Amino acid sequence: MASIPNPSIHLSKSPKPTFTSLQRAPPLTICTLKSPNSDQKLVIHGGSKLSGHVEISGSKNSALAVLAGTLCCSGASKLHNVPDISDVRTMVSILRTLGARVEMCGGEVVVESDGVRSVEPCCDELRKMRAGFFVLGPLIARFGEAVVALPGGCDIGSRPVDLFVNGLRALGAVVELRQRKVEAVTANGKGLVGGRFHLDYPSVGATETLMMAASLADGVTVLSNVAKEPEVVDLARFLNNSGASVEGAGSGTLVINGRKRLLVPEFIVIPDRIEAGTLMVAASITGSCFSMSPVVPSHLSSVIDKLSAAGCKFKHTSFGNLEIAAIPSMLGGNFQGFDVTTGPFPTFPTDLQPQMMALLTICKGSSIVKESVFEGRMNHVRELQKLGARIKVCGSTALVYGKQKGRSLRGSHVVASDLRTGASLVLAGLAAEGITEIDGLSHIDRGYENLEFKLQSLGADIRRRSITSS
Ligand SMILES: CC(=O)N[C@H]1[C@@H](OP(=O)(O)OP(=O)(O)OC[C@H]2O[C@@H](n3ccc(=O)[nH]c3=O)[C@H](O)[C@@H]2O)O[C@H](CO)[C@@H](O)[C@@H]1O
Ligand SMILES: C=C(OP(=O)(O)O)C(=O)O
Numbered sequence: 001m002a003s004i005p006n007p008s009i010h011l012s013k014s015p016k017p018t019f020t021s022l023q024r025a026p027p028l029t030i031c032t033l034k035s036p037n038s039d040q041k042l043v044i045h046g047g048s049k050l051s052g053h054v055e056i057s058g059s060k061n062s063a064l065a066v067l068a069g070t071l072c073c074s075g076a077s078k079l080h081n082v083p084d085i086s087d088v089r090t091m092v093s094i095l096r097t098l099g100a101r102v103e104m105c106g107g108e109v110v111v112e113s114d115g116v117r118s119v120e121p122c123c124d125e126l127r128k129m130r131a132g133f134f135v136l137g138p139l140i141a142r143f144g145e146a147v148v149a150l151p152g153g154c155d156i157g158s159r160p161v162d163l164f165v166n167g168l169r170a171l172g173a174v175v176e177l178r179q180r181k182v183e184a185v186t187a188n189g190k191g192l193v194g195g196r197f198h199l200d201y202p203s204v205g206a207t208e209t210l211m212m213a214a215s216l217a218d219g220v221t222v223l224s225n226v227a228k229e230p231e232v233v234d235l236a237r238f239l240n241n242s243g244a245s246v247e248g249a250g251s252g253t254l255v256i257n258g259r260k261r262l263l264v265p266e267f268i269v270i271p272d273r274i275e276a277g278t279l280m281v282a283a284s285i286t287g288s289c290f291s292m293s294p295v296v297p298s299h300l301s302s303v304i305d306k307l308s309a310a311g312c313k314f315k316h317t318s319f320g321n322l323e324i325a326a327i328p329s330m331l332g333g334n335f336q337g338f339d340v341t342t343g344p345f346p347t348f349p350t351d352l353q354p355q356m357m358a359l360l361t362i363c364k365g366s367s368i369v370k371e372s373v374f375e376g377r378m379n380h381v382r383e384l385q386k387l388g389a390r391i392k393v394c395g396s397t398a399l400v401y402g403k404q405k406g407r408s409l410r411g412s413h414v415v416a417s418d419l420r421t422g423a424s425l426v427l428a429g430l431a432a433e434g435i436t437e438i439d440g441l442s443h444i445d446r447g448y449e450n451l452e453f454k455l456q457s458l459g460a461d462i463r464r465r466s467i468t469s470s
Helices: 060-072 086-098 131-143 162-170 204-215 230-241 273-286 297-310 350-360 379-386 419-431 441-447 451-457
Strands: 040-045 053-055 076-080 101-105 108-112 145-149 173-178 181-186 196-198 220-224 245-247 253-257 266-268 289-293 313-318 321-325 367-370 390-394 397-401 413-415 435-439 461-466
Touching: 040 419, 040 441, 053 451, 060 076, 060 086, 060 108, 060 131, 060 204, 060 230, 060 273, 086 101, 086 108, 086 131, 086 441, 131 145, 131 162, 131 181, 131 204, 162 173, 162 181, 162 196, 162 204, 204 220, 204 230, 204 245, 204 253, 230 245, 230 266, 273 289, 273 297, 273 321, 273 350, 273 419, 297 313, 297 350, 350 367, 350 379, 350 397, 350 419, 379 390, 379 413, 379 419, 419 435, 419 441, 419 451, 419 461, 435 441, 451 461
Parallel strands: 053 289, 076 266, 196 220, 413 435
Antiparallel strands: 040 435, 040 461, 076 108, 101 108, 145 181, 173 181, 220 253, 245 253, 289 321, 313 321, 367 397, 390 397
């Protein structure tokens, strides 16, 4: 890799801008280096009631896509409300190995990608998560070539990349898969050209990758059947702030007018709806009442609808501040079970399915959970069963038998094999009788910023311990 020019990048000491749609400043986090988590476990003494207030971090999936998007921009992009999670650190490492200069501290990240000289990100980093693959779009658009290894990410299904490949071909790239790497070049070394592409499925990652690529293509691109997730809308907002022309974000069709270059934006990442949803389930499963902010309720309407129907009460106490009261005694016992089918936004998010299943194990009556996004997202079932849950799985559908008279979840030793399985087990542990020990924290740390501290601050008895110390 060629040497990197050295424009100094400084994190400004000026006050952070407000998150426009919420009119409040994002939380300030302290710059910390976490200790390795492979030899750690979470120990939860279940049964505590939760109360108080909790801050929601910036969205993992939005921050990761926007970090990839900084490769489209000249100059220094300044991002706020970026969560301090291991996936973000992996993405920062990917950008650095490409030649970008990145500084991160306290939720602020500054990326300056003018010095990027490599078009092949580090395979080891790519294997740690899914979003690293999204750099394929900016790299091919900006440099006319890219070599990107197939990504990792949660082991929840086959997760092919055909839509990325075919979409880039529709923009004029020649794309081949060789030795588990996607190799893309543009014809005659020229850039991408605008084109039309219909996604067979509204894939979030493919939509984001193609949106970034098309923003630097020559001419107009029309992408149909695209993902409508809030994180896709956030990436479009980032690109438009940088001078791109992306129209239609949040609808099923994107019209993108390519630009020669995009310039240094300053940007605030949206709050993490999956973290907020996880904490809503924490309130429900412990029969508690607490508030959280910032939350964008429209990002969570399918979740709020389900929990409301089960008996939870939601109140907006101030702008961006949401209170959840989940006190089953008001309903004469436990919450009523309900069915869940996951799907693309605005349908119920797959990233909250395992957490919701934990709640359903203590609800009244049986519930059916259909996982329609990822064919293999049932890893949590076996671990929930170890805690005493009664669940039967057939393919991607689970029948969850609710709480039986006199039987509740009971603490045990369980393992998080993916991110949301980990969250589901934490929630089940909060409700279980006795002690739950959870291994596999590296998965939880990929996507939750300080989850145990946030739960502790609400009154949960949850501690991170070294495995060797027990
Ligand atoms: C980093 C990131 O943002 N991750 C999120 C993103 O993952 P990700 O972008 O991987 O999810 P997709 O929306 O692409 O996947 C949805 C479905 O589309 C399929 N598919 C996808 C691409 C492709 O080329 N071909 C294909 O068949 C997948 O196998 C899956 O069955 O959206 C998911 C769905 O909301 C979330 O669970 C993840 O948290
Ligand atoms: C599936 C997830 O992440 P990834 O796409 O990075 O595997 C998730 O956040 O639940």
